[in-house]
Amino acid sequence: MNAIVSALDWVPDFARGRVRDMRVRWALEEAGQPYQTESIPTGDRTTLRAKQPFGQVPAYVDDEVEMFESGAIVLRIAERSEALMPRDAAGRARVQTWMFCALNTMEIPLAFLTELNVFSAGQAWTEGARPKAESWMRQRLSELSARLGENPHLDGDRFTAGDLLMADVLRAVPEAMLAETPNLAAYVARCTARPAFQKALAAQLADFTGSPPPGWS
Numbered sequence: 001m002n003a004i005v006s007a008l009d010w011v012p013d014f015a016r017g018r019v020r021d022m023r024v025r026w027a028l029e030e031a032g033q034p035y036q037t038e039s040i041p042t043g044d045r046t047t048l049r050a051k052q053p054f055g056q057v058p059a060y061v062d063d064e065v066e067m068f069e070s071g072a073i074v075l076r077i078a079e080r081s082e083a084l085m086p087r088d089a090a091g092r093a094r095v096q097t098w099m100f101c102a103l104n105t106m107e108i109p110l111a112f113l114t115e116l117n118v119f120s121a122g123q124a125w126t127e128g129a130r131p132k133a134e135s136w137m138r139q140r141l142s143e144l145s146a147r148l149g150e151n152p153h154l155d156g157d158r159f160t161a162g163d164l165l166m167a168d169v170l171r172a173v174p175e176a177m178l179a180e181t182p183n184l185a186a187y188v189a190r191c192t193a194r195p196a197f198q199k200a201l202a203a204q205l206a207d208f209t210g211s212p213p214p215g216w217s
């Protein structure tokens with residue numbers, strides 16, 4: 001059976017191409033594993049909650065497992081594909097380390113910044129929080145930039161599931177801020193130029209065939 005990935009049938013323009021099923025689609029494309037999507041109406045909380053306890057996407061099913069949480073799903077795909085994770089214990093540990101780094105060390109400050117810049121944009125409280133959010137993000141970017149150095153990928157020459165998650169997180173950093181660390185900006189450009197990313201992106205965009213849920217303004 002092909003894997004099935006849940007996706008939303010409508011999101012506002014700013015979120016198109018950025019919904020977290022992108023990570024799963026990208027991983028499946030890199031692994032060369034065929035998949036189908038199940039497009040769920042964005043307002044259908046009952047169906048969404050039946051698949052994912054928080055009413056979010058992605059959820060995932062294959063011939064053996066049912067899962068949610070994009071990072072865990074990418075790990076499942078990587079464990080079944082040498083294209084995303086080496087087989088030896090040391091190599092697997094390095095990839096898993098970078099995967100958690102992307103989702104924890106980098107995505108947490110990014111989520112704080114995105115809350116201010118996007119979801120709560122224009123609200124008075126955000127102005128007091130902005131210096132802290134920006135300095136936290138900049139600190140993490142500069143530390144990651146120092147570690148990446150001139151390497152093409154986090155584990156050296158080869159692209160792994162660690163790069164997949166890291167690049168997917170970093171591409172949501174405001175462009176001007178990311179440009180302050182030119183090696184990271186080039187790294188994101190390199191990873192997202194991969195044919196598998198481009199294929200996943202086109203597929204996500206093509207799946208937005210629905211309408212805004214009732215009450216959306």
Ligand SMILES: N[C@@H](CCC(=O)N[C@@H](CS)C(=O)NCC(=O)O)C(=O)O
Pocket residue numbers: 018019020021054055056057058068069070071
């Ligand atoms: N930690 C979850 C987060 C999933 C998540 O935030 N999904 C968003 C789209 S990117 C969503 O479904 N939002 C709809 C909602 O929260 O109502 C994961 O990585 O899978």
